[in-house]
Amino acid sequence: MSNSTTMNVAIIGAGYMAREHIRAFQAVEGVTVSGITSRTRSRAEALASEFGIGMVCDSVDELHEKTEAGLVVMTVPELAANAVSKACFQYPWTILMEKPAGYNMPDAEEIAANAKAAGSRVFVALNRRFYSSTQTVLKEIKSVNSPRFIVLQDQEDPQRALQAGQPKTVVDNWMYANSVHVIDYFTLFGRGEVKSVEPVIPWDAANPWVVAAKVAFDSGDCGIYQAIWNGPGPWSAAINTPEKRWEMRPLETGSYQNAGQRKLEPIEIHAWDSEFKPGLRLMAETAVKAARGETTKLPTLDESLKSMRLVKAIYGL
DSSP states (O other): OOOSSOEEEEEEOOSHHHHHHHHHHHTSTTEEEEEEEOSSHHHHHHHHHHHTOSEEESSHHHHHHHHOOSEEEEOOOGGGHHHHHHHHTTSSSEEEEESOSSSSHHHHHHHHHHHHHHTOOEEEEOGGGGSHHHHHHHHHHTTOOSOOEEEEEEEEOHHHHHHTTOOHHHHHTHIIIIIHHHHHHHHHHSOSOEEEEEEEEOOOTTSOOEEEEEEEETTSOEEEEEEEESSOOOOEEEEEOSSEEEEESSTTSOEEEETTOOOOEEOOOOTHHHHSSTTHHHHHHHHHHHHTTOOOOOOBHHHHHHHHHHHHHHHTO
16 A cells, blocks of 8 residues: 555546646656556556556556555546546545536535545545645735635636537536636635625526626625626636735736735746646645645535535526
8 A cells, every 4th residue: 555655646537637637646756656547448558658657447446456546536527427436435545536526516415425425535626726826825815814805707618618529418517517616716715604695697597698696704705706608708816805906817827916006916826837737736746645644725525515505506506
């Protein structure tokens, strides 16, 4: 088994995100990506050959037995996550699931119930939390005790998702599959528990266009979510306090503005976010620490559910 100095990591899936996770984990000292499985063995074999992974397995059972991995990374399609996670829950390894952890709310609740019943340690790969832009804002805002006003801008293009090969069931629940990435910033920056969600411009499934909602926390923090469906727009997050304002637009970059100033100052971005898919290198290092039993900021399945429930409250689904 993995020990305190060496961590064996196993990969499930052989698509784009599997490749990016492999690159990130192989860059972490003391980590060996020891095995991979995928529903398409030829794709797993290709990745194994490219990255020097020693074992290609035909099942989750075989992957666990042969790799002796302490951490398994699930990078499977949304509609497969429930069944694959259930297979993973049979073993005592730490699990890092690609987001979303469920293609809709009932699916997410079932995955969470299965994990709890099995006593599994499950984390969700919300990599935007690990962008150096996000990390800088989190660090700087700790010293500011004032109320926070969080403004999130979302943009979604479900037709493009269909054209890219996403199943209709996933696209019909696209706010869970994709909008959750932006809405998760409420869970990350809003202090306390959500007190209320007030739709300002409700979701209209028959005519998807503009969605807006006000989110209030029992701490006094509040925020506005706004989304443009089937039209151009950015993904962005702004965290406002009386003393200082931070903005991430796009989310991979950032700037800040102090009270009394008009000039925006840029946030320095870590080289990892250029060398790897943004957020993945730091997240990989954090996941290894979590698998070793250390206390980390890696988001748990329960934290992911908070953001999924916010999606449900905002969109009324």
